[in-house]
Amino acid sequence: MRNLLKEFWSKYQFQYKFVDAAEGQEWSLKALRLAFRDTSDTTMAVYLEQRWFIAMILIPVVYVFAGETANQWFYLICSGIVSTLLIGFFLPLVQVKDVKAECVLPSSSVTGDSLLIRITIKRKSRFGILSQMLPVKWLLVRANLVSNVGKTSVLKPMLVEQAADESWIFATTSPLHRGVYKLRGIELYSCFPLGMTWWSRTFDLKSQDFQDSPSITVYPKT
Numbered sequence: 001m002r003n004l005l006k007e008f009w010s011k012y013q014f015q016y017k018f019v020d021a022a023e024g025q026e027w028s029l030k031a032l033r034l035a036f037r038d039t040s041d042t043t044m045a046v047y048l049e050q051r052w053f054i055a056m057i058l059i060p061v062v063y064v065f066a067g068e069t070a071n072q073w074f075y076l077i078c079s080g081i082v083s084t085l086l087i088g089f090f091l092p093l094v095q096v097k098d099v100k101a102e103c104v105l106p107s108s109s110v111t112g113d114s115l116l117i118r119i120t121i122k123r124k125s126r127f128g129i130l131s132q133m134l135p136v137k138w139l140l141v142r143a144n145l146v147s148n149v150g151k152t153s154v155l156k157p158m159l160v161e162q163a164a165d166e167s168w169i170f171a172t173t174s175p176l177h178r179g180v181y182k183l184r185g186i187e188l189y190s191c192f193p194l195g196m197t198w199w200s201r202t203f204d205l206k207s208q209d210f211q212d213s214p215s216i217t218v219y220p221k222t
Helices: 002-012 050-069 072-097 129-133
Strands: 030-037 042-049 099-104 108-110 116-123 136-147 158-163 166-172 179-190 197-204 215-219
Touching: 030 050, 042 050, 042 072, 050 072, 072 099, 072 136, 072 179, 072 197, 099 136, 099 179, 116 136, 116 158, 158 166
Parallel strands: 108 215
Antiparallel strands: 030 042, 042 197, 099 116, 116 166, 136 158, 136 179, 179 197, 179 215
């Protein structure tokens, strides 16, 4: 039982999602992470920050205080907290579920060159009229382009202010060293519009043997 509790805590404890990379601090998020498989090619995850749990604790406290003081304003504050948590939880989920990400990579390059990578964000409109009413804004896109000798991506996260039916974003890599760079996957993050809860969706482009993943071969100049 003790080992099961330790395993659960090590998996779901508050921790930073991203650590320092070779290019410097990319982006960090201290939150409780709960992940699950969405489809055979995608993975979903929700990040609950500490302030989300603080707001959950405030709901019964404010409600009891409102009942003791018979003050209608505290009932309004309590309902506002509940509405904020619900809207902040479900709207980012709708955004990441309503888009699809694709990436186009050049086949080869030369040592020391920086490459321009194109990522396509497409609206799927799977929710019908609801998708038309809810725009996709402030979407964080992270493409994991990893070399065969490194663990961190050579691409920094990119921000999409608003996604149309089909939007293109371009990212420039740092000067590449000799080797093979494989695209491990594309991650989409959203906390729009209230920033209370983060939802992410990962498009897994990694095959079982890691041989069919999109890749770039960087050759020496000679």
